[in-house]
Amino acid sequence: MNKANKISDSEWEIMKVLWKNSPVTSSEIIKILKQYTSWSPKTIHTLINRLVDKDIVQVKKQKPFYLYSPKVSEEECRNIKTRSFLEKVYDGSIRLLISNFIKDEKLSDEEIDELRQILDSKSSSER
Known part of the structure; x- marks a missing residue:
């Protein structure tokens, strides 16, 4: 699977959070990344959505939240x-x-x- 070649350095940070903590909400991802990045919540949401679009991260609706988890180890x-x-x-x-x-x-x-x-x-x- 060549999906990993599509992951940018910033997206890799999102993936590290997901590999360690999934499934998680975007709020939880933001909270974790805020500890060591200066990224805005909007930037983090954009990175998450890119990974979903690339079919590297899956999203499941669990009312009222969306839960994210990696599709690639x-x-x-x-x-x-x-x-x-x-x-x-x-x-x-x-x-x-x-x-x-x-x-x-x-x-x-x-x-x-x-x-x-x-x-x-x-x-x-x-x-």
Whole structure:
């Protein structure tokens, strides 16, 4: 499903609220987002409506409210966004992504060990 590629950065903030709290009303979304954004309620309503129009968020009328919930899982969206980023920036090469990241980051011994374990388990599972 390529729906996740249609989600803007602002819409992603709405999705994070929905993934964590759904189903929720628009008032609840506004209340949560007001804690860390300066967006007006109108802006938030516009973002919610865009997500509904994109068929990424579903809305159910439960009088007197509308309840919103995601139609796409967070994991699915992350996987699609990651794949899209990998294709766009690194021509699909995960090796380039990882080597670029590791070169520019200071990693603790614990993080290096964890990465080794991930690679070792990946290697043994594909034999």
